[in-house]
Amino acid sequence: MTESNNEDKAGPGIANYPQLSDLIFNNTSNNSFNKVLGELKRSTLSIPNRLRSIKQDANFVSEVASAYGLPLVANERCGSWYIHPEQKKQSAYFKSTDGHMAQWSFSLRRLNLQVLETIGRSDGCIIVDSTRRGKSMPDALSKTIPIWTTVMNRILFPDHPDSHEVTTPPTVVGASEHTQIAARIAGFVESLKTLELDIPSIRQKITKPLRPIWVTPTSSLPESPPNFPSFHPVVLLTASSRISGSESTSETGYVQGAADDAEAWAQGLTAPLFWKHSETLSNTPEDMIEEVIAELVKKGDGNQGSQLTPIGPGKRVAIGTIDAAETDAGAKDIVITVASKENEVLRSKMETEYLHLTLVDGKVGSRQLRHSLPNLIAWVKAQLSATSASRIVVADTNGKDQGVGIALAILCLFVTDDGNIRSSEEVKDPPNGLNKQTIKQKLSWISVAKPDANPSRTTLQSVNAYLLG
Incomplete structure (x- = not known):
C-alpha cells in the first residue's frame, strides 16, 4: 500500500529514478573531484614527461636540420632545450609578445644582428622555438620574426622591392591581422634608422634578402637540401606537435611545448645541464627526479663564460x-x-x-x-x-x-x-x-x-x- 501511494504522488515509475539532489555534486564532492583533476594534470605535466617530450621534439629538430642542411639557432630561452649543444650554432632573442595581437613591434633592444652572421655564412638558418596550450606555432615565429626579416630587407636591400612586403603563415595569421601588421612596417623601418647603425658593415654579412619558411611536425620535409638562389631561407621551426583542445598534454603523456616556462617546473635545471646529463635523467625514477636535479644544479655545468x-x-x-x-x-x-x-x-x-x-x-x-x-x-x-x-x-x-x-x-x-x-x-x-x-x-x-x-x-x-x- 505504501509503495502504491508513493507512485500515485510521484507518477508511475518515477520513484525508481534519481532525484535532482542526487545529480548535483555537493561542495565536498566538487572539492574531491577538482583535487583528482589537479593531481592528474600535475602527473601528466611531471618533470619526467616533460624531459621525454623534449627529447622526442629534439629528434624532430635534428631531422629538419638534416633535411634543409642549415645550422640551428635557438630562440631563447625555450629553443635551446630542443637542440643538442653540438648542433646549436647561435642564439636569437625574438619575443612572442612583439607578435601578440595589436602589440606588433620591432624591438630596438633586440636587433639580433648576430643571426645575420649565421645566415650569411651558411646561406640561411633554422630558428627553433615552441609553444604550448594547443597553438600550432608561437607568435615569435608566425609574426615577430617575419616583421624582423621584412624590416631588415627594407634597410639592407632597398633595391629589392619584391622583398619589402611582410610574409606571414596564412593558416595562422588572418588577412585582417596581416594587413594591420603590414601597415606598421614603414614605421618600424624609420625607428631602426634612428639608431644610425653601420648599415654597410651589416650589409656585408648577407648577400640576398631574407624569406621565412615555416615548418611544424605536420610539414613534409624535402628529401635533399633545397637551393634558394634568390633569397636566404630563414626556416622557422616549431619543435612541438600540436595537441588539440585546451590542455598541453596527450593521453600518452606527451607535453606540447614541454620546455616552455622552465623556471616554473625545472627546479633550476637548465638546457646545458639537461643535455649533459640526459641519460642519467632519463633513467631516474620519478620519485627521485627532483633530488637528482638538485644535486646536478648544485654541481653546476662548469661552463660559465670567462670573458667580458x-x-x-x-x-x-x-x-x-x-x-x-x-x-x-x-x-x-x-x-x-x-x-x-x-x-x-x-x-x-x-x-x-x-x-x-x-x-x-x-x-x-x-x-x-x-x-x-x-x-x-x-x-x-x-x-x-x-x-x-x-x-x-x-x-x-x-x-x-x-x-x-x-x-x-x-x-x-x-x-x-x-x-x-x-x-x-x-x-x-x-x-x-x-x-x-x-x-x-x-x-x-x-x-x-x-x-x-x-x-x-x-x-x-x-x-x-x-x-x-
Whole structure:
C-alpha cells in the first residue's frame, strides 16, 4: 500500500529514478573531484614527461636540420632545450609578445644582428622555438620574426622591392591581422634608422634578402637540401606537435611545448645541464627526479663564460659576469660590480680601482639603482681624472641586467659617438644635453655586442630617470 501511494504522488515509475539532489555534486564532492583533476594534470605535466617530450621534439629538430642542411639557432630561452649543444650554432632573442595581437613591434633592444652572421655564412638558418596550450606555432615565429626579416630587407636591400612586403603563415595569421601588421612596417623601418647603425658593415654579412619558411611536425620535409638562389631561407621551426583542445598534454603523456616556462617546473635545471646529463635523467625514477636535479644544479655545468664583452666602436666599456671580471679585468681597468655582496677577489686585485654597488636582485634592486647612480658616476669621474684607465668594466651576477643598466649610463655620459672616453670635465652631474635618442643609440651598441643582455624595464626606467632628470 505504501509503495502504491508513493507512485500515485510521484507518477508511475518515477520513484525508481534519481532525484535532482542526487545529480548535483555537493561542495565536498566538487572539492574531491577538482583535487583528482589537479593531481592528474600535475602527473601528466611531471618533470619526467616533460624531459621525454623534449627529447622526442629534439629528434624532430635534428631531422629538419638534416633535411634543409642549415645550422640551428635557438630562440631563447625555450629553443635551446630542443637542440643538442653540438648542433646549436647561435642564439636569437625574438619575443612572442612583439607578435601578440595589436602589440606588433620591432624591438630596438633586440636587433639580433648576430643571426645575420649565421645566415650569411651558411646561406640561411633554422630558428627553433615552441609553444604550448594547443597553438600550432608561437607568435615569435608566425609574426615577430617575419616583421624582423621584412624590416631588415627594407634597410639592407632597398633595391629589392619584391622583398619589402611582410610574409606571414596564412593558416595562422588572418588577412585582417596581416594587413594591420603590414601597415606598421614603414614605421618600424624609420625607428631602426634612428639608431644610425653601420648599415654597410651589416650589409656585408648577407648577400640576398631574407624569406621565412615555416615548418611544424605536420610539414613534409624535402628529401635533399633545397637551393634558394634568390633569397636566404630563414626556416622557422616549431619543435612541438600540436595537441588539440585546451590542455598541453596527450593521453600518452606527451607535453606540447614541454620546455616552455622552465623556471616554473625545472627546479633550476637548465638546457646545458639537461643535455649533459640526459641519460642519467632519463633513467631516474620519478620519485627521485627532483633530488637528482638538485644535486646536478648544485654541481653546476662548469661552463660559465670567462670573458667580458667589449661595447661600442672604441671598446672602452666592457660588461659581463662577476666571474668573468675576476679573470678578464686587467691592471689598467676600473671595475664596478653590482650584487648583494662584494667580491673579495676583485677587491684584492683591483684595490682602489674597484667599486662595489650593493643591490638585491630583481625590481627592488633595479629601483634602488636610480638613487645609486649619482655617487657611482661621481666615482667614475674621479677615477678617470686620477688614472689613465683603458677600460671601464661593469659586471653583475649574470651579466645581463643591472650591470648592463650601469654600463648604459656610463656609455651615455662618458663615451663619445666614435667610442672615445670624454674628459671628466665634460661630464656634468646632473646630466644635460641627453635625450631618448642618445640612450637608444647607446643601448643598441650593447644589443649588437651582447645579444643576451636583457636589462629589465625597471632597470632601464631607473637609468632613464637619472639621465633625463
